[in-house]
Amino acid sequence: MVEAKALAKRFGEFEAVRGIDVHVRRGEAFGFLGPNGAGKSSTMRMIASVSPRSDGELKVLGMDPDREGPRIRARLGVVPQQDNLDTELTVRQNLHVYGRYFGLSRARVRAKAEELMEFAQLTDRADDEVDSLSGGMKRRLTIARSLVNDPDLLLLDEPTTGLDPQARHLLWDRLFRLKTTGVTLIITTHYMDEAEQLCDRLVVMDGGRIAAEGSPSELIARYSTREVLELRFPPGEQEPAVERVTDLAERVEVLPDRLLLYTAAGEAALEQAHARGLRPASSLVRRSTLEDVFLRLTGRSLVE
Amino acid sequence: MSERALTARPRARDHARVVGSWRAAWLRVEGHWTWYRRYWTSNLYSSGLQPLLFLVAMGIGFGSQVEPGAATGGLSYLHYVAPALLVAGSVQNAIGESTYPVLSGFKWQKDYLAVTSTPVTPGQLLGGQLIWVGLRLALAGTVYALIAWAFGAWLGPGVALAVLVAVATGVACAAPMMAVAATTYDEGTRFAAIFRFLVMPMVLFAGTFFPITQIPPGARWLAWISPLWHGNELARGAALGGLEPLAALGHVAYLAALFAAGGLAARHYFYKRLVV
Known part of the structure; x- marks a missing residue:
């Protein structure tokens, strides 16, 4: 066409x-x-x-x-x-x-x-x-x-x-x-x-x-992991937390308001983070989306 | 129902196709007509009746104080001014229709973008706009002529030709104005300036209310280059007679040249703005 x-x-x-x-x-x-x-x-x-x-x-x-x-x-x-x-x-x-x-x-x-x-x-x-x-x-x-x-x-x-x-x-x-x-x-x-x-x-x-x-699923499989762990920290606590979680995931993206941990098993990574004494204000385990693919490919969010 | 209807292949004559240029322009006119049928009362009032107010005020009211003389060709002032008011109204309408409405097609309503997403080209769209303006002018001019006739403003059937002259003069002015509108990217502030400093002086001084022989010789060329003067001369010639054939030819040639140059410029800028 x-x-x-x-x-x-x-x-x-x-x-x-x-x-x-x-x-x-x-x-x-x-x-x-x-x-x-x-x-x-x-x-x-x-x-x-x-x-x-x-x-x-x-x-x-x-x-x-x-x-x-x-x-x-x-x-x-x-x-x-x-x-x-x-x-x-x-x-x-x-x-x-x-x-x-x-x-x-x-x-x-x-x-x-x-x-x-x-x-x-x-x-x-x-x-x-x-x-x-x-x-x-x-x-x-x-x-x-x-x-x-x-x-x-x-x-x-x-x-x-x-x-x-x-x-x-x-x-x-x-x-x-x-x-x-x-x-x-x-x-x-x-x-x-x-x-x-x-x-x-x-x-x-x-x-x-x-x-x-x-296809959307191909792109997610190729450029992202199955799951994503999102961690939000109180102001000022995100930066010191970054190096303590880098080895918990294949890749970590640092956004202004939260950390994204790319991993096959989000819940497991969250447990490990807790075990290390990290206390995020909130956490979320979700599946990867095209947003993550875009972030990976360009280093930026789609909607800014 | 909708799904089935959407998948059912249309019959051959129901297939979308590219229509010829004249047909495409005419379809644009048809679109305008659909709109006009909804709003014709207010439109007809502003375009057809406004010149009539002038006719009553100037031709009958003010004219009652004017002795027929050399300047009016020995005619009453009403007879002198009626054909020119027809043309002046037509020119003002035409220019009005070619400013904000055209800019809106590009900028606000953006319906020009919608039309040129179809097989219709920018050139055909422009053609449709010009034909539409011409039809509007013909309608307004006819209404004016009929009512002015009831006032006894006409001497004979030459008025029919005067209406044609008014339409032609208006369309000749519309073409370059559409070129200006197509090159306008702001809110159209220049249109107000054009009305104040070009159109109004032209209506006042290009032989509508008095012969241009009253204008000092040094400034008379301003009247000569104004399209309205050429239209006024032709309309008076048609309604009252007394216009030399050669002079008439000159006036027609001037208006034709304005239309051709304006139309080509408009076509150029329509493409430039719509095909980017």
Whole structure:
């Protein structure tokens, strides 16, 4: 569906994307995980065929975006980072107007709009102005709008940023349903839980480059341990504790507010720490996540 | 139901496709029309009725104090000023429609980004905007013309041509203004300046209320380069007669050149802003 080789994007002196190789297969959910400014959105815009590449090769649906942009865009669904709905039109009108840009007949967009409003759980708001919708509803409408042309490939740029937990889960559920119908998804996110929930395969991006690639579980297995022990100390006590725990884990990350001990057996490490007389204010044993993978790969947190 | 419907492959004629350029621009007009149908009353008031207030105040009120003379071509002031008010209103509308609404498409509402994510290109989007402005002007101009007719402001059917002139002059001004809007990245403070220092003086001095022969010769070129003067001359020629064919051709050529240059610049900057 997408084939990129040494793909690069420059804005003047600034290199947003520094030569990445990406291969997205039909039917999969592919993720770009990375912090803000990693080059995810620039990559998405190039795939969306609204931003010419500066270097490298790019094929989307087998076509070159530089030469066949409109033909590619006819088969894409795009959910931009910021909603760009027509806020002075109703929910239904937004779908009608947008669908027409894809050359669909009036009858077709009318039928499709009903179907999509049901899918997005917006049927009872069909004739309300977009201005009156909540953030989560607007997001669902943006996603519904992106499906009006039955796209082969759906691009979602930070689909749940800024939404409350309940709205996020509802949205994930909708995206998961889409995935089961065979739509290929490409998602950018800086939330590791989102990437874990939705992506079959993902690349970790940092500073315009790909730092690692694989399925969420592969990445965790490759770059982290099975469990993580988190220790929080009262102010001033963390620093002296660091050297006393280094040999309890394969690796120790020192964050401003806590220590992360990477180990196969978290509970055992916690017992040993207690046996050494360490008294953390709180402790937590958890499984490794993509957040830990990112920390390992870049030395930084995803959300800062 | 939704899942099944989403997976069912659409019939061939229901497939998304790339439409031709004119069709794409027209679809943009259709989108605007959907919006306009919701808000037409307030729009028509500001765009169509405002020039009428001028007509009543200047043409009938102030005009009652003006003797027909050489400056008005021997006509009543109402007849003299009515065609020019039509064009002046049209130009102000056109420029208004090409400033904040266009900037909003790029910056606030961002609906231009939504449109150009579809097969529609920035150039087609611009075309749709210009056609839409033209249609709005035609509607407002017609409303104005009909009501002014009830006041007895027209001498004959030439007014129909004057409405066309008003639309053309407005669209010729809209094209360069859209180029300006596409290069505006702040909150649009320059639009207020353009209105105060370009549009208002142009309305006052480019032959709308009095002939430009009253302007000192040294400053008269300011009127000559203003698109409104060319539009005013054409509209008066259409409504009242007495315009030399060669002069008419010159005015048309000036407006056509403005439209072409402005349109090309706008197209350039639309691409520059939307394809980055």
